[in-house]
Amino acid sequence: MILNSPSPSFTQRSGLIRTPPYRQPHHTVSDAGLIGGGSIPRPGEVSLAHRGVLFLDELPEFSRKALETLRQPLEDGEVTISRARASLRYPARFQLIAAMNPCPCGHFGDPEKACTCSPLTRTRYTARLSGPLLDRIDLRVSVPRLTVEELTRAGTPESSAPVRARIQAARDTMLSRQGERNSLLIGQALRQHAPLAQGPASFMAAAARQLGLTGRGHDRVLRLARTVADLGGSPDIREVHLAEAVAFRPRAL
Numbered sequence: 001m002i003l004n005s006p007s008p009s010f011t012q013r014s015g016l017i018r019t020p021p022y023r024q025p026h027h028t029v030s031d032a033g034l035i036g037g038g039s040i041p042r043p044g045e046v047s048l049a050h051r052g053v054l055f056l057d058e059l060p061e062f063s064r065k066a067l068e069t070l071r072q073p074l075e076d077g078e079v080t081i082s083r084a085r086a087s088l089r090y091p092a093r094f095q096l097i098a099a100m101n102p103c104p105c106g107h108f109g110d111p112e113k114a115c116t117c118s119p120l121t122r123t124r125y126t127a128r129l130s131g132p133l134l135d136r137i138d139l140r141v142s143v144p145r146l147t148v149e150e151l152t153r154a155g156t157p158e159s160s161a162p163v164r165a166r167i168q169a170a171r172d173t174m175l176s177r178q179g180e181r182n183s184l185l186i187g188q189a190l191r192q193h194a195p196l197a198q199g200p201a202s203f204m205a206a207a208a209r210q211l212g213l214t215g216r217g218h219d220r221v222l223r224l225a226r227t228v229a230d231l232g233g234s235p236d237i238r239e240v241h242l243a244e245a246v247a248f249r250p251r252a253l
């Protein structure tokens with residue numbers, strides 16, 4: 001094995017990368033392959049996905065250690081690889097998209113097929129994702145099985161062009177307001193650009209109590225509500241925007 005040969009993704013490209021990267025490592029990837037490291041330190045998938053998308057399918061199947069290490073790049077947009085003589089920092093600001101089954105057999109909650117997993121097996125499966133990792137995932141969406149009628153029902157779904165235009169308009173709004181993405185707002189800048197009037201503030205406080213939100217979770221909901229409001233063309237964050245943001249953070253998986 002030649003440790004210092006560049007990976008195919010480097011050799012195939014030359015010059016600047018002009019499209020956002022998309023990386024989809026298999027769950028058997030080594031911790032160093034995902035996060036970076038190795039005896040001759042190299043960037044991992046999280047850095048190769050910098051300013052692009054990192055898709056992790058079968059999320060609970062990744063090693064627990066690798067999943068926990070994702071917390072740093074998800075928070076700071078970089079990873080630190082510590083070695084005896086030096087410590088290296090690689091950029092790693094990616095959009096994490098992950099998928100998982102509701103249980104190992106895949107049928108928990110399915111009205112048509114019974115789940116064959118024991119409660120203990122199910123608990124162990126979902127427990128592979130720690131609370132602090134889940135806290136950093138803003139949108140958690142359950143996707144139930146489609147019925148045959150739903151699959152065959154004729155309909156005209158909205159085409160991508162108007163969706164793109166809507167998202168572009170929301171991006172333009174936030175960039176003209178604060179010069180950066182809502183997801184990067186922290187501390188004072190978040191309070192300044194996502195202020196809450198009295199009604200929405202009490203709604204948010206009640207939701208935070210009910211959901212047991214951490215300080216981080218609270219700020220993440222606020223950033224998401226800012227985006228929901230931008231998508232709706234509303235300069236103010238209202239209860240309806242907060243409610244939508246909160247609905248993406250169910251208490252249980």
Ligand SMILES: [Zn+2]
Binds near residue numbers: 103104108
């Ligand atoms: Zn099951």
